[in-house]
Amino acid sequence: MAGDVLLQQLDYLLALAAERHFGRAAARCHISQPTLSVAIRRLERDLGIVIVQRGRRFEGFTEEGRRVVTWAQRIIAERDEMLADLERIQGRLTATARIGAIPTAVPASPYITDEFLHRNPAASVRIEALSSREIARRLADFEIDAGLTYLDEAPPGTRSVELYREQYVLVASADDPLMGKANVTWAEAAGLELCVLTTTMRNRRILDANMAVEGVRYRPVVEADSVDALYAHLTKRRATIASTAWLPQLSVPQGFTARPMVKHGPSPAIGLVVLDRAPSSIVAGALVAVATDIDIAARVDQFWTQAQRDELH
The missing domain is CATH 1.10.10.10 (Winged helix-like DNA-binding domain superfamily/Winged helix DNA-binding domain)
Structure with missing residues (x-):
């Protein structure tokens, strides 16, 4: 050779x-x-x-x-x-943090990226919305540095940091009678014109499972592959079932309100996932440090609690 x-x-x-x-x-x-x-x-x-x-x-x-x-x-x-390690020694990281995120975790990604950029002002970030399967493949192929995904789907050979657990709320017109209730059942939500993610998305399968627990089947009027697309299709008649982690970035549209969905079983955990290898990736290590230091769950809960208080006043 x-x-x-x-x-x-x-x-x-x-x-x-x-x-x-x-x-x-x-x-x-x-x-x-x-x-x-x-x-x-x-x-x-x-x-x-x-x-x-x-x-x-x-x-x-x-x-x-x-x-x-x-x-x-x-x-x-x-x-x-090697180049990132030399930059770290010199106190300056200019690398691009490549993050793959499942669509439902994209709205919460600024919690990670804002702090990462604050700590590394010369660095940059690239976010891609990917399926959990694609996140696993790209991690294995060194095409991304970290993934934001459901932790029960974390691929082998990785380590993870739990960020928050998904809590679901119905986002619908404030005029809808259901929005006067303290909690909404899945069977009640099934009677609305729902905008939900496609069946290839884990979030959709979670929603379908909760519907099945209450013995109902439903037919969404809009299916999409991004959270933004769901919000774009909301009207006075259409609603969506959101995670509270979406609300700090996307908020609740004017004329709409949010009500907690009845909970069935444990809440799915979302976390940061990186390859477990030695020597560890400098960029991945910096992202893990951020994920470990900040309490995203507390921030999401605080926003949701305050939003409910504001509505009462």
């Missing part, structure tokens, strides 16, 4: 693995497509193997190519960790 492998070649390879298209991978790397193709071919020549299955377009990786991609993910992750 020949020659040296350049880190830049591995960067290009990972871009191709992410985009699965030579043109998009080149654009991602801010180079021309011929430049990327030449770099990949040189990497193949230096390693003495075929990495990419080629036809008229990108057709995937060979078996050896898939192994090279896996090693490239590790090598580039270690390079980035």
